[in-house]
Amino acid sequence: MHHIYVLLGGVFAAYFLKWLARYISVRLQVRGLPVIHSAIEVMEAGHRSALPHIPGIVPARKYTLDDPWKKYADAQSDLIACTQATTPYAVYLTSNPHVALSVSAKPAQYLKPTSMFRYVAIDIFGRQIVSCQTGAEHKRHKSVVKGCFNETIMRGVWDAMVQTQAMMWGEVGVREGGVWKDIEGSTTQLTLLVIGKIGFGQEWPWRIAETGGKILPLDESLYVVTHSMFAQLVAPLWLLKYNPFASVRRLAKAQTSLIHHIMSMIASRGATLQAETNILTKGDKIKPPSDVLGAIVASQMDVVAESKLKAGEKVQAGLTPEEIVGNVCMAGHETSAHVIGFTLAYLALYPEHQEKILQEVDGITGGSLPTYRDMPALKYALACIHESIRLRDIVMTLPKLLAEDCHLPYTTWDASGQATTHTRLLKAGSHLIIDSPACQRNPFTWSDPTAFRPERMLDDSQKGLSTGFSSGQRACIGKRFAEVEMVAFITHMVKEYKFEPVPLEGEGRMEMEKRYLEGKEVLNLTPGKWDLKMTKRA
Ligand code: HEM
Known part of the structure; x- marks a missing residue:
């Protein structure tokens, strides 16, 4: 019996020493960068905003959805490292859209971390394009799915x-106007x-x-x-x-x-x-x-x-x-629904953009409802959607697995905003997460980053820096599907109704704005519960 205890103790000690060696190696790798230490894998989206904040163990406050840029502003660096006691590799977060673009353009170097829970879990219905590995397997899936x-x-x-939208107005009881609940x-x-x-x-x-x-x-x-x-x-x-x-x-x-x-x-x-x-x-x-x-x-x-x-x-x-x-x-429908939700929130809070969409539609159709043929010309409506995705990025993290050592560029800045660029060696086997919501609010890329300004998305060079649909070989294959769906919805809604937010009793503008724009993390970013007052246009 005594021997069994010795054996078990030996196995446990060997396991512990192996873990400790790996963990120390990760701590050494990230030296010199701003670091977030945690016990568990808090960077995995889906559960982190529900976790209690326990400094050093569960640093949940670092992942605030309200201000995704804050941790980079505090660190004065667009590259942050994470150590997680449960994972034997370093995790880096980048919030630089230019770096995101160049990383996504090198799929052989930056693979998909397919062993992450989020990818393993979605294979329940059968192996598919989102979770498969970049290379031959992905090519085989894409050749059919495209x-x-x-x-x-x-x-x-x-x-x-x-x-379906026409049917919905009747079903939710606002065909002639009224309050649309549970958007x-x-x-x-x-x-x-x-x-x-x-x-x-x-x-x-x-x-x-x-x-x-x-x-x-x-x-x-x-x-x-x-x-x-x-x-x-x-x-x-x-x-x-x-x-x-x-x-x-x-x-x-x-x-x-x-x-x-x-x-x-x-x-x-x-x-x-x-x-x-x-x-x-x-x-x-x-x-x-x-x-x-x-x-x-x-x-x-x-x-x-x-x-x-x-x-x-x-x-x-x-x-x-x-x-x-x-x-x-896995053909997503919730993604488009959530983006429609956030776009409606912005358009209700800033109704001047409803009028601009209306002017655009009328200018194209001469006053009638738009059809699919008009889609290429409906640029302002699409810009409103892209700007909503920039501010309320629904997919949130784009994780990559380093197939080889690489030198990653990053930027730091001082209190006056003076920026300096550097490169950092990241070891093969590390994870690099494109922190998409932070990329989308990076003040070195976007002027007045928290303002809803769809005009900026009319400029292709700005729009090209948005990370909301990812880019490169593993970019969203359903992007146009989603755009067509969302533009059809928004243009028809604006053509038929004016809509405005419904404040709660005694609620001020700032509180109301926060309530309409904040989201909760459920697989992807999901809008909260709020209503719209709909007025039928003459
Ligand atoms: C506004 C709505 C949508 C947004 C913001 C969005 C965003 C994204 C993003 C960021 C990725 C990359 C994920 C990663 O690298 O892990 C992605 C991949 C993907 N999306 Fe979308 N998506 C949307 C709608 C759709 C729709 C409607 C479909 C299908 C009908 C779709 C199908 C896919 C597929 C199949 C992939 C995997 C592509 C690959 O790995 O080659 N998406 N999407």
């Missing part, structure tokens, strides 16, 4: 948004129904019915899964499935139903497209599918056919059915 961001889909996104809830429902139409070619009612049965319908399963995303990502399926609570077991049923529906849709769309291809006469092309699921299946068939032509029958190309499910399930 096929569903074509012009037919974009036109469909615009039309689906306009139709976050209704915009999330709106973008979910757009995914129903454009993602799967299905029309769903505003209120999705709750049914029983072994398999939930597609709309209900997608609704339940997206409304319980955090639980779906953190809890294993068996835990949800064999749970004493019926409401939790329903989450498991929704997950398995969703996968079941998408798998069978992939099989049937594949068979239909194959049958159409078989009867084509030489030189003809099949009509491109107008839903994302059809487009991804068609794209998969194209990629497989092309690689067979090049490399023969045996080559494995494109995605497996499980990977297609993974990619389809």
Whole structure:
């Protein structure tokens, strides 16, 4: 018995010494930079704003969402290091948009840290483009996924948004004006129904019915899964499935139903497209599918056919059915909903921009409602959206893993603002996090950084420094999808209504502004609860 204790003690001591050696090495690596020490991985978004502040152990106040630039202003440096006792590597945070651009342009040097919880967790539906590693795996996913961001889909996104928005005004009771409540809830429902139409070619009612049965319908399963995303990502399926609570077991049923529906849709769309291809006469092309699921299946068939032509029958190309499910399930709708929410907050607080959007729309359409054809000319509306993303960046952190040692440029400044540039050696295996919200408020890049000034986003050189959709090979592939969806929504809303914030009793302007603009961190930055007073335009 005594020997077992000695053995266990020896194993524990060896483990502890190994950890200590790594931790000391990390502390030595970050010497000379401003450093945030913490016990746990506080830089991982999603939970940090909910943590209590315990200096040196959980320095939660360093991650304030209200003023993402503050920690850099305090440190007088746009590069900060973090040591985390739970992770045996140094973590660096950059808030320099120029550095962010050059890092994103070197995907082989700055890989995706795919072992981070956030990427492992989202593979529950199947391996997919967001979580896969840069290089061959990412290329394989992208070759298929890019096929569903074509012009037919974009036109469909615009039309689906306009139709669903028209239905929404009736459902939320403001068709003729009034107070629109729960903006976050209704915009999330709106973008979910757009995914129903454009993602799967299905029309769903505003209120999705709750049914029983072994398999939930597609709309209900997608609704339940997206409304319980955090639980779906953190809890294993068996835990949800064999749970004493019926409401939790329903989450498991929704997950398995969703996968079941998408798998069978992939099989049937594949068979239909194959049958159409078989009867084509030489030189003809099949009509491109107008839903994302059809487009991804068609794209998969194209990629497989092309690689067979090049490399023969045996080559494995494109995605497996499980990977297609993974990619389809991660098609984000909440991101666009949250950006719409923050844009509405800014436009309500600064109504002069509503009038500018209206003038732009009328100047283009001569007074009628805009259509997808007008999208390239609706520059001011898009600028308002990009400026909202700059100020309320929803994705928040863009983590990279260093494949090799690298010299990273950074800037420090003195009390008078006099800046000096340096380079710093970062070791292979370290993490570099592009702190996107801080990049977007860096005063060396943006003049009057906290002001809502959409005009600056009309200048391509300024807009190009925004990190909200990331850049380079791993940039957001759904950027145009989201832009079309959001511009369609904002321009139609401004054309039909004037809207203003609704203050709480006794609330001053500053408090109200804070309430409308502050967000909470739930997977991505989510707007709070507030209402809008809607007045129908004559
Ligand atoms: C306003 C809304 C959106 C914003 C601000 C946004 C932002 C981003 C950002 C910052 C990334 C890089 C993430 C990283 O490096 O970890 C990203 C990646 C991605 N986004 Fe978006 N996104 C939005 C909407 C969408 C939509 C609507 C879709 C799909 C329909 C989409 C699909 C993707 C995909 C597939 C990737 C991974 C690309 C790759 O790794 O190659 N996004 N997005």
